[in-house]
Amino acid sequence: MELFAEALVTLLVVTDPVGNVPVFLALTRRRPETRRQAAWQASAVAGVVIYAFALFGQAILRALGISVASLEVAGGFILVLAALELLQPRGQGHAPDADGVNVALVPLGTPLLAGPGAIAATMVYVQRARGAGQVAEVLLAVLAVLVAVYLALRFAHGVGRLLGDNGIELLSRVVGLLLAAIAVQMTATGALYWAQHGV
Template sequence: MDLQLLASVIVTLFVIMDPPGTVPIFMSLTAQMSAKDRNRSAFQALLVATGVIVVFAIFGQSILNYMHISLAALQGAGGLLLVLIALQLLTGSTSGEENAAKYKNVAFVPLGTPLMAGPGAIVAVMVFVQQSGQLSEYLAVGLGIAVVLGSLYLAMRFAGVVQRVLGENGVELVTRIAGLLLSAIAVQMIADAVQAFVKGAA
């Protein structure tokens, strides 16, 4: 097991998916539900997010080859997407709560995707998979994904408890810190992409 890669996957996806930041959005989207329905929505959202992540992790390379997209281009695009997500976290702008009434089943949209398995998470997972070449590395990526998805489920399952413990200010603080870390990850991805393009052109 590649522990360094495992840690990298967990930290990156944790920051992107932001389990603590999901709590207030999940609570608002399921405010009219009973505790039983809320728990079922959390589990359904987990299944949807897992399915989306796994599909792109397995078939991502085939998609790239078919569309003639290089890993450097994927990293660059992913970095730009992460910058947008980081800005949303830093500024506190999200449309999930405002548009809750538009969705028939919030577990599928927007919870499962794009909140949990959004473009940032999909790109990050694809990049990690493309950079892996040994069984131990694939296992590290898979375990890292499972850990983060599990933490997301637990955050939603016990959203009421988490919100009471952190408080409004605590959740807000965690979200802002996540945005700052995510912006740094995004810049690094863009820098790596530029470096790869320069090497390829040399």
């Protein structure tokens, strides 16, 4: 189970279930009653994306002529939009979860949880696996991480009650800034890969 343990630790670090709790609270601050549903939807979306790339990732990327670096740059652009929405004062613009937009799908499910890092790491471990048994270990590690993600988001409402509306509003500004920084880092990493290896 060495491969299982290695994949589990890596994916836990990349998806950062606890670290995404503030992001989850900030993105759902306008409609806190939807948090329970959003928790399982985000986990399910992340699972579908990660499993799809684990099983068919190389074929998908080759067929479309897309590199992992391109996924990083695209994910960065998506996160920039979410960050800008969070940084706007209340009443200006549109909240990320307003007007029927489901933030559990984008940007929470992907690219925050099922981002380029999680996708690339899973694809690497699947490639390293020797035989169906080790592939099953990697897929089981992904499942364990998704359960951890769901539990962290499912019980985020306790943190929300502790912070209150004003606390979540303040948190949303901080999270918006951090999301912008993550977006810049993702874009820069992809661009650096392009510069070194070509698109």
